Amino acid sequence: MSSPVAVLGVGMHPWGKWGRSFVGYGVHAARAALADAGVDWRDVDLVVGGETVRNGYGGYVAGATFAQALGWNGARVATSYAACATGAQALDTARARILAGLCEVALVIGADTTPKGFLAPNAGERWDDPDWLRFRLLGMTNPAYFALYARRRMDLYGATPEDFALVKAKNSRHGLYNPHARYRKEVSARDVLASAVVCDPLHLLDICATSDGAAAVVLTSVDHARRTGAVAPVRIDAVSTVTPTFPNTVLDMPNLSTDASTTVPAPARTFKESIADAAYEEAGIGPEDVSLAEVYDLSTALELDWMEDLGLCKRGEAESLLRAGDTTVGGRLPVNPSGGLACFGEAVPAQALAQVCEVTWQLRGQATGRQVEGARVGITANQGLFGHGSAVVLTR
Known part of the structure; x- marks a missing residue:
């Protein structure tokens, strides 16, 4: 540590x-x-x-x-x-x-x-970059990419569009009390499901804006x-910026897979899970110590994925925690008490720092209206293009 x-x-x-x-x-x-x-x-x-x-x-x-x-x-x-x-x-x-x-x-x-x-790659031809390839060769903008993640949750764990809508509804309630949030209006799950379908199964209100x-x-x-x-x-006890480990070199593309098992055993943990693992190891804590999490909710379904990637619950359990109210302020493990990107939108170089700001206010007891009582440990999570990401652990 x-x-x-x-x-x-x-x-x-x-x-x-x-x-x-x-x-x-x-x-x-x-x-x-x-x-x-x-x-x-x-x-x-x-x-x-x-x-x-x-x-x-x-x-x-x-x-x-x-x-x-x-x-x-x-x-x-x-x-x-x-x-x-x-x-x-x-x-x-x-x-x-x-x-x-x-x-x-x-x-x-x-x-x-x-x-x-849309935010699209704009730095010339990058034939070894899977994000550039999905934009240029497949025409897969971010909402389509997010929709594949959402469909994967539905296929693997029985998630429903109603579950995704509950994430937005929860975060909108949190954002009401954040003076820095762009969207400070409560929306219901019904409002989300009534908004236009952007890329099935995701609706307009499932996807964050650009800000x-x-x-x-x-x-x-x-x-x-x-x-x-x-x-x-407040202290920063860890910053994790790890990269994928061979042979898990497909960079978490939900529509693609590779099988290197004939030569090298597949790793037990995925790339995004390894980001969290490195943060916990450096900080000398485990997910059971976390009081709150600020995660990368570019779409509602991605918030559920990150809960599991951070080890806050087992695979396939995120929807159960959400439905039980555990991930709302006042619940057992609040996720995105700031309102998340659902209420902020993307301002790319700023959003990982914005998460640190929120966790700092929470650990100081200064998050008026959205305070997580007794908060002692917070973790953040982001994913960048081309196979890297971050997690920050803050404590008090």
């Missing part, structure tokens, strides 16, 4: 469709995080930016872009890109420098301005946090 670092401050720019530069969103979130931490910008000695490939050169050098916008202060900069896992990898970069003794106060920022419609937004986190060593007067600060 590695040494923890402290989350001294968190901040966000509300999600929406604002039509402005990602830089402005990032600066807003950064200033909120600095104020929350009680840290002067001039005391920050590292800025890590979440790269935003859709936003031109400034996005490709996001660390320097944010540092310039905040006012050159001599800080070192770094930039990370890992699709939907960007925020976690940026966080890990900052954590590594703190643990190495190379900086004391790090500011991690992720922000995005997204286009309308503008930003999140930021101030990290320090635990010793530095205590010297500033922070008592029992």
Whole structure:
């Protein structure tokens, strides 16, 4: 188990469709995080930016872009890109420098301005990238991809469209109390099922939108946090960014399979499960210790998959927990108390950091209206393109 670092401050720019530069969103979130931490910008000695490939050169050098916008202060900069896992990898970069003794106060920022419609790979021909292949050769946009996951749950575990609709209804209730959420309106399962079918079995309200937004986190060593007067600060005990292990090299594509069993035994755990396993091992805990989870609900069915990938229940049991109310705030194991991407939409470089913000507020007891009582341990989960993902464990 590695040494923890402290989350001294968190901040966000509300999600929406604002039509402005990602830089402005990032600066807003950064200033909120600095104020929350009680840290002067001039005391920050590292800025890590979440790269935003859709936003031109400034996005490709996001660390320097944010540092310039905040006012050159001599800080070192770094930039990370890992699709939907960007925020976690940026966080890990900052954590590594703190643990190495190379900086004391790090500011991690992720922000995005997204286009309308589908998010599609846009970096030329990538014949070895299964995500590019499914877009270009199969015409399989994300909703079609999500629908295959949903259909798999139906075939394997008896899930129903009504179950998927219950996920959205639950998250919409949570989002009512989140001032940073884009959608703050309660919807019922009936509303979800009455919305247009996008890709059977998923309806429009089963699928998250694309959004503008930003999140930021101030990290320090635990010793530095205590010297500033922070008592029992929230800690990052693990950041997992593992990749698949051979022979499980088909990157969780629900419509494809491979059989290498004639040469090498198949691994006992899937790629997404291995992300969680590595996080638990590093933090020295198990899924039984988790108080709440913020997971990657690009579609309602994916939330159910992630519950099982994180080991929060056995395979095929997620629907039972959902129906029993266990995954709602007030239940045994709340999932997405923030409202999740169902209420935020995707702002890709920011969403893993937004999950860390939510878990931090929960562990501090500051999530008014959606507070998970007695929360001590939170875990997040994201998946990026091209076979990588992330999980972050925070404790108090």
